Amino acid sequence: MKSITTLLFILSFFFIPDVVVAQNYVDTYILDSLVSENSFLAKKPNTSSTPVYENIKVKLPEPIWPARKDVISCYWKAWQLAFLNVHSVTAENGFLEPYIDPAFNKHIFMWDTSFMVLFGRYGHRAFNFQASLDNLYHKQHKDGFICREISTLDGNELFERFDASSTGPNIMPWAEWEYFLNFDDKVRLQKVFAPLLAYYRWFRTNRSWPDGAYFSTGWGCGMDNQPRVPKGFNNEFSHAFMSWIDTSLQEVFAGKILIAMARKLGREKDVINIETETDQLTHHINTRMWDEKTSYYYDRFRDGSLSNVKSIASFWALLAEVVPSNKLDKFISHLENPREFARLHRVPMLSADHPVFTPGGNYWQGGVWAPTSYMVLRGLTKYKRDSLAFEIAYNHLDNVVKVYNQTGTLWENYAPDRVEGKYQKDLVGWTGLVPISVLFEYVFGLRPNVPENMIVWDVRLTDEFGIKKYPFKAKGLINFWAAKRKKNTDEPRIKVESNIAFDLKLIWTGGTRVIHVKPIRS
Known part of the structure; x- marks a missing residue:
């Protein structure tokens, strides 16, 4: 009887007039005309095979340091691991170019890839590491959005675009500008300008508050377990109605680079609004996200108060060149204070005077990470503080090499108060920055x-x-x-x-x- 009733119900559905099938989703895309200039969207995949390290080693730069043969050994280990993580495109993932993988979880990440190409540019004769970013441009949405994390297995995005954790940090312009400064490749600069600017405009529209500051989340900013959000909010996935200092500073930095790109390409009209925004945002950061008493930049809460968490996130202020001369010495002094950031292994993610700082690192609660330490070094160079940069760089490289001597490999991150690699080993990944870029540029x-x-x-x-x-x-x-x-x-x-x-x-x-x-x- 039950089966007959079910059958009659199904038949009645097809024969009752005016039955309307609901639409699943409304198309909410607001098209950005710049995306139509994104040549990576229609480009055919490069299906060529990837190089073997032993065959292309001769094309890589050869450092010489007779007194530190262990450093040279670590350098070659970094390249060997890097080429083990270079992969071809597949029909399943729909990628565009062979790429370097972060060696983490079968996903590519926006900021991992940006940092990896910063050392990969030195191996450009052996493999086009820079093209790893093309796979992100190839996945750009028609409104300019690019997802921060994409599966290498099937090409699926890990986040819906309006999720607060879906994208960022916005540092791809930096990765492209550094490549340009090494190779003067205006053809590539022309190709990447439109997708980068479209993404910048999407980020401005969907990640900024009415006062002009920007927000993210623990995952979105890449530092997922730092104690930055107030009690009652999720530390990993909530924006907590905060103005995030690193996200705001990165937008100033990205904006300035896009302006420089536009000048090289004769497209100044495309970035007029960005010039105004970077000036206004710089003023906002220095008046509302700076604490005069402690001489530090902080996240800002919804009620206008400032956080008391001294995170390495604030040192994006150096790269963004927002620090006025009258604030500079006191701000930089935090990097030289043993009670804060001048630990055994420099530079930890969190100031050591914070209650959750962990001598063993505990990921972003004190760990020393290659990409953020490199960011600090490049920022110090902006302000001609190269003596301090050399001191930090030598310490960073020396500690990474000491761990290499003990374990024979590189690690995801490092303990700040002891010589120890942490979490995933064989990670190159962005840790390749230390024995390659830090060695070349600072040591x-x-x-x-x-x-x-x-x-x-x-x-x-x-x-x-x-x-x-x-x-x-x-x-x-x-x-x-x-x-x-x-x-x-x-x-x-x-x-x-x-x-x-x-x-x-x-x-x-x-x-x-x-x-x-x-x-x-x-």
């Missing part, structure tokens, strides 16, 4: 600027050291060598061999001089 002191045809060589080591096959511009290869010195005030005795001409700005504790390097004739 060895080589920082390129291809558009100006210049390399700054800030020589602070007194050991003999150098690099062979250092990449510069599209086809430039340079050998650098510095002799051992008795003291750092001695002018370095150097040797430079190059296949292209460039200007070398040599800096040491005792002076500065500019050398015009001529190419060696073959």
Whole structure:
């Protein structure tokens, strides 16, 4: 009887007139015309195979440091692990280009990928690491949104776009600008400008408060277990009605880079509003998110009060260049305070005077992470605090290498108060920044600027050291060598061999001089 009743009900559904089938979702997309310029959307996948480390090692730069062979060994281990995590596109994930994977959970991440290409640019002759970002541009929505996390197995996005944790941090412009400063590739700059600007505009529309500040979540900002939100809110997934200091600073930083890109491309009209916004947001950060008593930038709560959590998030202020001269010394002094950030291994994610700071790290509650330490270093360079940057960089590299000597590998993050790798091992991943980018740019002191045809060589080591096959511009290869010195005030005795001409700005504790390097004739 029951089955007959069910059958009659089903039949009646098909024969009763005016039955309306409900629509599942309303299309809420507000189209951004810039997305129509995104050439990555229609591009065909690059199905080429990925390189094998042993076969392409000869194309990588070769550092020299006779007194620290362990550092050199760690350097090569980083590249070996990086190439183990390079993968081809698949029909299932629908990616566009072979890519480096974060070696974490079978997903690509927006900020992991951005940081990985920052060291990957040094291996560009062996593999196009920069194209890893193309897979994110390829997944851009028609309103400009790009998801922060995408599966490498099936290409599915891990978040719905209006979820407060769905995207960020907005640092892809930085990753592209650094590539441009190394290779002067205006063709790529032209291609990435529109998707980056469209994403910036989506982020401004959907992640800002009426006062102009920005919000995120623990997951959205990438530092999921930091104690930043007030009691009663979810630490990982709630924006807690806060103005988030790192998210606001990153938007200033991204905006300034987009303005610089626009000037290179003759598209200044596209960024007029951004110039106004960065000025207004900078003012807001310095008047409403700065505490004069402690000389620090903080998250701001809904009632206008400031947090008391000194997070490494605030040091994005250096890269964004928002710190006024009258605030700078006191702000930077936190990095030199052993009770705060100057721990055994620098720089921890959370100031050591916070109650939940953990000497063993506990992820973002005190752990030392390669990407954020690199951010601090690059920020110090913006303000010409390179002596402190060298001190922090040497400490960071030395501790990572000590753990490498003990374990034979690199780790997801490190303990701040003891020599110990934490959580996932063999992670390259962004930890490759330390034995590659930090070594080259801060311990060895080589920082390129291809558009100006210049390399700054800030020589602070007194050991003999150098690099062979250092990449510069599209086809430039340079050998650098510095002799051992008795003291750092001695002018370095150097040797430079190059296949292209460039200007070398040599800096040491005792002076500065500019050398015009001529190419060696073959």
